[in-house]
Amino acid sequence: MSRRQKYLGNILLLVIFVLGGFLFWSGSKVQQGSVADLPIYATTQRTEDSFSILSYFDFLLGPKTVFSSETLAQVMEEPNERNLFTGGFIMIFFSLTLYIVFYIWGKKQRRKLLMKGVRVGLVFLMLTTISFSNILTFLKAPPPIDDIVKPPEVARAIYQFTPTSGTLVTGSDTTITSATAAAAAGVNIGSWRGTLTDDNFHWSVLGSNQASATNYDVQLNFAGIQLNGANKMIIQTEVDLDAAIAMILQICDWTSTTSVDNAADAQCTGGGWRTINSQTAANANVALTTVTTPVALTWNIYDGYFTTGTTGGSAISTPLTNFVSGSNVVKFRYFSTTQSATAIDIDYLRIMPIIDSVYHPASFTNLGSGAPAGTYANAHIVGNTTTAQQATTTGDGVFLQVPGTAGSIPDFYLSFKNVETYTGANTIYFKAEYDCSAATAGLDHKFAVYNFITPGWEDLSTTAVACATTDNVTNAWAKNNVTLSNYISSGEMRVRFYGDLNSTTNLMLDYAYLIIGSTNTDSSLCEVTFGTGTATNCTNTRDLDPTGTTNAFANPAEDESASTGAGEANSHYAMDNESTPDTTVEEATSSNVSFPVTVPTNAAVVGLHYAGRFIGGSNQATDLTVQMGVKDFAGLTTATGGWTQVGGTATFNYVYTDSITALAATLPLGYIGNPEDHIDTTNNRMNVRLRTTAAGTSTGNATTNWDFIFTSISWVYATPQYEQSAYRFYGNLDQSPPDVDTPLAALNTAATAPAQGTGFRMRILLDNYGQDVASSGVTFKMQIAVRGADNLCDTSFTNETYADLSDSSGNVRYYNNTNLADAANITSDNANDPTHESHTVVRETYEEANNFTNSQNAIRSNQDGKWDFALVDFSATADTTYCMRVVKSDATTLDTYTVVPQFTTIPENSFLLAGLFPLILGFIRKLKRKRQSV
Numbered sequence: 001m002s003r004r005q006k007y008l009g010n011i012l013l014l015v016i017f018v019l020g021g022f023l024f025w026s027g028s029k030v031q032q033g034s035v036a037d038l039p040i041y042a043t044t045q046r047t048e049d050s051f052s053i054l055s056y057f058d059f060l061l062g063p064k065t066v067f068s069s070e071t072l073a074q075v076m077e078e079p080n081e082r083n084l085f086t087g088g089f090i091m092i093f094f095s096l097t098l099y100i101v102f103y104i105w106g107k108k109q110r111r112k113l114l115m116k117g118v119r120v121g122l123v124f125l126m127l128t129t130i131s132f133s134n135i136l137t138f139l140k141a142p143p144p145i146d147d148i149v150k151p152p153e154v155a156r157a158i159y160q161f162t163p164t165s166g167t168l169v170t171g172s173d174t175t176i177t178s179a180t181a182a183a184a185a186g187v188n189i190g191s192w193r194g195t196l197t198d199d200n201f202h203w204s205v206l207g208s209n210q211a212s213a214t215n216y217d218v219q220l221n222f223a224g225i226q227l228n229g230a231n232k233m234i235i236q237t238e239v240d241l242d243a244a245i246a247m248i249l250q251i252c253d254w255t256s257t258t259s260v261d262n263a264a265d266a267q268c269t270g271g272g273w274r275t276i277n278s279q280t281a282a283n284a285n286v287a288l289t290t291v292t293t294p295v296a297l298t299w300n301i302y303d304g305y306f307t308t309g310t311t312g313g314s315a316i317s318t319p320l321t322n323f324v325s326g327s328n329v330v331k332f333r334y335f336s337t338t339q340s341a342t343a344i345d346i347d348y349l350r351i352m353p354i355i356d357s358v359y360h361p362a363s364f365t366n367l368g369s370g371a372p373a374g375t376y377a378n379a380h381i382v383g384n385t386t387t388a389q390q391a392t393t394t395g396d397g398v399f400l401q402v403p404g405t406a407g408s409i410p411d412f413y414l415s416f417k418n419v420e421t422y423t424g425a426n427t428i429y430f431k432a433e434y435d436c437s438a439a440t441a442g443l444d445h446k447f448a449v450y451n452f453i454t455p456g457w458e459d460l461s462t463t464a465v466a467c468a469t470t471d472n473v474t475n476a477w478a479k480n481n482v483t484l485s486n487y488i489s490s491g492e493m494r495v496r497f498y499g500d501l502n503s504t505t506n507l508m509l510d511y512a513y514l515i516i517g518s519t520n521t522d523s524s525l526c527e528v529t530f531g532t533g534t535a536t537n538c539t540n541t542r543d544l545d546p547t548g549t550t551n552a553f554a555n556p557a558e559d560e561s562a563s564t565g566a567g568e569a570n571s572h573y574a575m576d577n578e579s580t581p582d583t584t585v586e587e588a589t590s591s592n593v594s595f596p597v598t599v600p601t602n603a604a605v606v607g608l609h610y611a612g613r614f615i616g617g618s619n620q621a622t623d624l625t626v627q628m629g630v631k632d633f634a635g636l637t638t639a640t641g642g643w644t645q646v647g648g649t650a651t652f653n654y655v656y657t658d659s660i661t662a663l664a665a666t667l668p669l670g671y672i673g674n675p676e677d678h679i680d681t682t683n684n685r686m687n688v689r690l691r692t693t694a695a696g697t698s699t700g701n702a703t704t705n706w707d708f709i710f711t712s713i714s715w716v717y718a719t720p721q722y723e724q725s726a727y728r729f730y731g732n733l734d735q736s737p738p739d740v741d742t743p744l745a746a747l748n749t750a751a752t753a754p755a756q757g758t759g760f761r762m763r764i765l766l767d768n769y770g771q772d773v774a775s776s777g778v779t780f781k782m783q784i785a786v787r788g789a790d791n792l793c794d795t796s797f798t799n800e801t802y803a804d805l806s807d808s809s810g811n812v813r814y815y816n817n818t819n820l821a822d823a824a825n826i827t828s829d830n831a832n833d834p835t836h837e838s839h840t841v842v843r844e845t846y847e848e849a850n851n852f853t854n855s856q857n858a859i860r861s862n863q864d865g866k867w868d869f870a871l872v873d874f875s876a877t878a879d880t881t882y883c884m885r886v887v888k889s890d891a892t893t894l895d896t897y898t899v900v901p902q903f904t905t906i907p908e909n910s911f912l913l914a915g916l917f918p919l920i921l922g923f924i925r926k927l928k929r930k931r932q933s934v
Helices: 002-033 053-060 069-077 080-103 108-132 537-543 910-931
Strands: 165-170 201-206 216-222 232-241 249-253 272-275 295-301 330-336 345-354 363-366 400-403 411-418 426-435 446-450 455-458 474-477 491-499 506-517 527-530 553-556 586-588 590-596 603-615 625-631 643-650 655-658 686-696 705-719 724-732 761-769 781-786 810-816 839-847 863-871 881-888 903-906
Touching: 165 363, 165 537, 201 216, 216 345, 249 863, 345 603, 345 705, 411 506, 426 446, 426 491, 426 655, 455 643, 474 603, 474 655, 506 705, 537 553, 537 590, 537 705, 553 590, 590 705, 603 625, 603 643, 603 686, 625 705, 643 655, 686 910, 724 881, 881 910
Parallel strands: 839 863
Antiparallel strands: 165 216, 201 345, 216 330, 232 295, 232 345, 249 272, 249 330, 363 411, 400 506, 411 491, 426 474, 426 506, 446 455, 446 491, 527 590, 553 705, 590 686, 603 655, 603 705, 625 643, 625 686, 724 761, 761 863, 781 881, 810 863, 881 903
């Protein structure tokens, strides 16, 4: 061999060594997260594994690696830190090994022969590697920011629906009148076209006048319904009866036959008809009988609205998806079996599926030993049994009643379900109308809310209330500036009503509801613009406990003047002092308070809520009157002085007012025109003013006291929203169609993986709580990470570095079952499948590789898709815990993670290692002796 050949050979070995070192260094930088310092950072990704020399030896010497050119090519095609380490190690290992073999070991002739062969092999290896790689992409500049940032998504809200067709099943049409103006009695349009709006143009139908048969069955259909993640469906109608025909109003349940009021028929298939009328204490329908006068009716339908039984009531599971058919239709009917030929006139019908911050009882649990009477349905938000109506301004006097016994206290709680929050929400507002069945000495009672974290009950009031016979006492309480997630578990909140004395006296509840919302957190955002109060005292508006000590935001009145000075310091807002300004010198007050409210991402605001307690003049019977208003931030506003007046007024007595009891039944709860205009989305806040609407006399010297103020929002999602909602691990089952073996752990519980090389399975649910997503409408991928130093697979992903799960590399990877194909449809359910609340679960696919999609079924709002993943511990370090998450195919995280699956590899067998140690030591000694003999 010539000197030149030796020189070139040495240079080649040196180049390989240096390149290997560069790749190894690059891998270490990626492992440390310093990818921004590298020219390759735009194409470099991190894998799931922490660096371990032993794990890389294991990977390199594994049955699927064996130092192949394919492995080195993979370094370039999939430039993650594992492959960077691998490529670097291969180059360094080969260069050093060959150098040692050529120049230290072996005889001269063998060294020359090997030198030629190995150099040719190395050149071939390098050429092969380059030909299989896209090495130029390693060196290209990072892409422009505009190329990698997604454009913002635009919210489009569709939540108000009117009929799109109608069916007259029983009854007969009446003569259509097209030459008459609208009248209170109604003008007949002749079909569903008369039911679109509140305009006194009706659809009039005559009864069939048959004995012992259906006389009225008038159906209205809504096509193209989107739930948009709704937790309730508001239903509103106005109807006029010409006779007391005991009308009931029903909605079609397309899914469940459980306790339906009328069986499925040709129009409502699958489940049956459910009556939405109010219920009596015997859980019977309150039929509509009002005649000659049009009646406006409002209901809030939600999962838990319908009940069975008369001893507290048992909830019937009715997710809102039950009421939307597979073709996105909601069907509603006006129904009566009363024999009559008189007319019914339907003015309008509308439905609004929304995410509302107002919650009504959804189930009942008796904690005592007494026998309840009535049902929790009797505690639905203020009803009126005489008109079958929900959402009027007074209670209906029909109670849920729960006694104690001679040996137990009266004690029960109500559950409120599908609770949603928003950023800035920090307060629980609860209001109830209640009583005791008899004045009972020594028996006091309280309301309390449940903390799931502590855990335990926390009283809403500081002082117990004595049992009296005063009918229908109304009070409200607020638990402010709390961590709301502590009081919510799987979407459920609980409020308890309990006594403190063993007694057979009934605790009686007429209605109860709670609202999740915001109170002030920053007193610097409060103002006094008319009056002499101190603005920072607005901190006193955060709590509400009328049965305890009242701490109020006091604002002594200021006299009007023809000249109050000049400049901003002396200015006030329009109509701070009265609604109809005049030249009479009077006194007035005005102040305003701001609250943190951030609209959820990809959401549209569809309603506002508020609650307040205040008094116009606390120190005398003054004629000064005050009212609250919500600030309108829109430039085009006709609001009074910039605030939209809401709720009731107060003079010299404290007044409660909120968005539930202060609005007529013809409007949706929380309705304010253009609600989105009332939120400052730049600073993420709302503002409420308490101002004088009727000024007091200048000698009154009144003081306005603001005890409590609170705001909240209702919204819908304008895009699909995904939540990683449930998971479970199983043994592997290699059979088609896809199924799983025995569970390795309970639902949403960490598992121990089987022996290395043995496949296992994970089934996971993804909840869509936004708009419907069509089949194959979204693509996801699975990611994995070694659990971080905090030993938590947490939903914030703190201390974890996630990377895509691979089917061909990684310590943990997808498993390839012989009898199953990737993306095979799941065709049946397993009894041990994961579940999520009461949601419908739709089957998707079995997966052995990224990516995956919902190719088998659409996932509608409030449904969960189910996927099945085959996994294997290929070469992981023993006793290592891994976390897993689903992301979108572009690596964007999901909107919500409620659970994070985790599993741990089998710990090392110390006894086995102890037994192998002498064998390994003997092998090393034998090799050493052989070397010495050469």
